[in-house]
Amino acid sequence: MNLSRPLLLASNSPRRKELLTGLGLTFEVKIKEVHEDFPAELKREQVAEFLASHKADQYLEDLEDQILLTADTIVCLGDQVLNKPADYEQAYDMLRSLSGTHHEVITGVCILTRESKTVFHDTTKVYFKELSHQEIDYYITNYKPYDKAGAYGIQEWIGKIGIERIEGSYFNVVGLPVQKLYHQLTELGLLKID
Template structure:
């Protein structure tokens, strides 16, 4: 794919890097530490968009001709947002809560250029089977899901044995709604 300008990805996520590379796009990774706090008055999809946009704002002064992509994925069980677990106990509690339930995964994406910003999100509904304690503990011990919202990665063992079905795009749950991102990059004439 040809790009009209250099492309930057502001993410440490190996999954986002892999997905963006799979689109055939050349990009550079730039990462800054940015607070992930958000106003508690926001609706769920607004949280994901707010965080993606907030991350992008940290790079605004650095941009010249580049286009910057930021993203943030949240896992929502009813009205509760499950962030990244800080411990094995917290990961267990999250997975126990998700077990046998349906939840929503929302990824907000921001494409920032000197001349403007585009923000959007995608949402996927995920159906988990009832997980046993042994399955949850095995997953936490072997996969250490402390860098993942909701304490799980759909592409990992727990996704293979625990997720019965999804409604929406799989890649959104992995961490980047690549189809929507690609369409936006085409509309913005970044991909030509």
């Protein structure tokens, strides 16, 4: 597979790096500190897309003949957006609220070049079993999920023992809807299979 120009990934997420590598893409990581605030009136899908687009905008001035990829994953329980927990108590409360019910994981993605900006999202429904106090405590204590929206990583222990089923893309929950990304890059003429 060949990209028409160099790819920049504006994310330090090891999971996103792994997923892009798994697609057979080479890329360089470029990081800027970006505030993740969003207007309160935005609906859930709009929040994920807004954040991905907002991140991309911070790189526009520096962008040369490259493809910039940004993404933002949010966890939604009803209309409530669960961000990254600040401490043990927040992580515990989030996992307790996700226990025994379903929620949605929405990843917004932005593909930015000098000529165009494409923003899209993918949504996956995730069903958790009823989690015990011991399971939640064990996970937070051992995995410290403070860098993860909703206080969990599907690929970690809690996902293996707690998630009963999902509807939609597994990779979207990990942090990047690779099937949709592949489709968009192809549609935009930025990616070709030789």
